Amino acid sequence: QSFGFRTVDAGTKQPLVDEVFHKVAKRYDLMNDIMSAGMHRVWKDAMVSALNPPKRAGWTSLDVAGGTGDIAFRIVEASQRKAHVTVLDINGSMLSVGRERAEKRGLLDNLDFVEANAEALPFDDERFDAYTIAFGIRNVPRIDVALAEAWRVLKPGGRFLCLEFSEVEMPLLDRAYEAWSFNAIPAIGKMVAGDGEPYRYLVESIAKFPKQADFAAMIERAGFERVTFRNFTGGIAALHSGWKL
Numbered sequence: 001q002s003f004g005f006r007t008v009d010a011g012t013k014q015p016l017v018d019e020v021f022h023k024v025a026k027r028y029d030l031m032n033d034i035m036s037a038g039m040h041r042v043w044k045d046a047m048v049s050a051l052n053p054p055k056r057a058g059w060t061s062l063d064v065a066g067g068t069g070d071i072a073f074r075i076v077e078a079s080q081r082k083a084h085v086t087v088l089d090i091n092g093s094m095l096s097v098g099r100e101r102a103e104k105r106g107l108l109d110n111l112d113f114v115e116a117n118a119e120a121l122p123f124d125d126e127r128f129d130a131y132t133i134a135f136g137i138r139n140v141p142r143i144d145v146a147l148a149e150a151w152r153v154l155k156p157g158g159r160f161l162c163l164e165f166s167e168v169e170m171p172l173l174d175r176a177y178e179a180w181s182f183n184a185i186p187a188i189g190k191m192v193a194g195d196g197e198p199y200r201y202l203v204e205s206i207a208k209f210p211k212q213a214d215f216a217a218m219i220e221r222a223g224f225e226r227v228t229f230r231n232f233t234g235g236i237a238a239l240h241s242g243w244k245l
């Protein structure tokens, strides 16, 4: 069976994305470690140090496509358990794993979990000090709509940060990465999680995501200012930053 992602349009993409993450939720954290050789932890740490959340109660952040909570937990810890983070995801299976993990870490007081779509955030305007999205935006069918929503819910002065797989900009590394992702990742997915197909989708969606500079231009079109990006590991991942001024 193939999800046929190469041809799906915005209208049919979301149910397929949802199926993928329902299937992988329980194995998601383990697979992340195996497939990125632990690198996703380093990139997530770098994202949260770029955000540098203040150690002040009342500061709030929204982590969209927050899944099993990796970014939200890091933000709460970096703020010395002062910040409040809303973890938002369209997928209840991913959120339940997140809630369980948060409970084990004693972080529930600083978090809440909301099942909703990045394209239609169930919040008033100008509600959050920061908006983060890690390895999530490429799954959203209408990226421009999600960016407009990010801008809407941020307070003036608010920070937007997006971590996403990107275009590898180092010769040789790009070929090795392509071989790894198109062959090894679905094979490992099959071995560890019992199904290679969801991972084939993930790899294809990475290949289709806009390049660093093009994505930066989309963020600017949504109204953000001082938009910059930084490559991690030769561009395997990139961190985009913008401000609502």
Ligand code: SAM
Pocket (backbone or CB within 6 Å): 014, 017, 018, 021, 064, 065, 066, 067, 068, 069, 070, 071, 088, 089, 090, 091, 094, 116, 117, 118, 119, 133, 134, 135, 136, 139, 140, 141
């Ligand atoms: N941010 C987490 C991390 O870095 O480990 C999870 C990333 S996971 C690769 C992508 C997440 O995006 C999944 O949990 C999926 O359910 C969520 N997602 C996909 N489409 C979404 C949408 N339209 N709105 C909100 N979340 C969405």
